[in-house]
């Protein structure tokens with residue numbers, strides 16, 4: 650192992666040790682605790698640089714569901730299918746000050762479209778908009794994209810997590826948006842797509858591989874294949890920095906300064922353009938439904954190597 654990699658590894662091991670010593674303070678959603686495969690004491694981190702080198706530390710063997718990190722997939726596919734002019738007829742571009750499954754902003758602005766594609770309503774609308782004859786075809790396209798991004802061609806979703814995702818709040822978001830004309834399809838052609846994509850399971854290294862593609866302008870750092878077009882990657886990064894951490898996105902931009910997307914499994918994908926992809930995981934969530942350990946580790950990594958995209962150094 651090269652000197653530089655050793656140095657990175659020893660810093661990552663140090664921050665994992667610090668997290669392991671801290672008392673667990675957050676909440677884990679019940680259904681995740683019951684059916685997710687992950688060890689709920691797990692804390693892990695993986696860095697993949699755009700030259701393809703990966704350094705990982707902590708409990709990196711386990712798999713966990715992507716949850717809302719998967720919202721990047723139907724957005725990317727809808728943008729590549731239809732172009733941004735069409736896509737933004739169906740979703741807004743504004744950050745939210747509300748919880749991720751909120752209905753309130755759509756109701757307050759009469760018949761308004763979802764605020765952005767990173768909240769549940771926007772992601773459900775994107776699952777409706779992306780091309781695919783039925784739910785199975787759409788899920789196949791999402792899995793193909795997720796497999797290319799992570800480098801694991803066997804990647805799939807966890808059946809038990811998928812079943813547990815079927816909850817009334819997201820059902821109501823589907824019907825509300827269909828009522829207002831933002832979804833054209835049938836329930837069974839759209840909602841299984843949303844639920845199955847949130848249940849896709851990855852390892853931490855697969856998550857940092859995915860982050861590295863975003864950091865590397867849409868090109869896989871291992872195969873050299875252009876997986877997502879450059880203009881779509883630009884849009885993804887903009888949404889990650891403005892909306893990726895829900896109503897904590899502003900303080901995350903100030904304190905960490907890295908385009909990122911969180912999921913309620915406690916995972917976060919983060920991409921430093923032209924440099925590095927990062928995956929972090931720690932199941933306890935704060936009041937914004939973001940990983941407590943994940944944010945703390947990302948802050949330490951950002952500070953240590955001055956990775957904030959807003960840094961003047």
Ligand code: GLN
Pocket residue numbers: 715716717718749750769814819847911912913914938
């Ligand atoms: N399964 C979750 C839901 O749709 C995903 C949300 C999240 O990760 N924030 O409610």
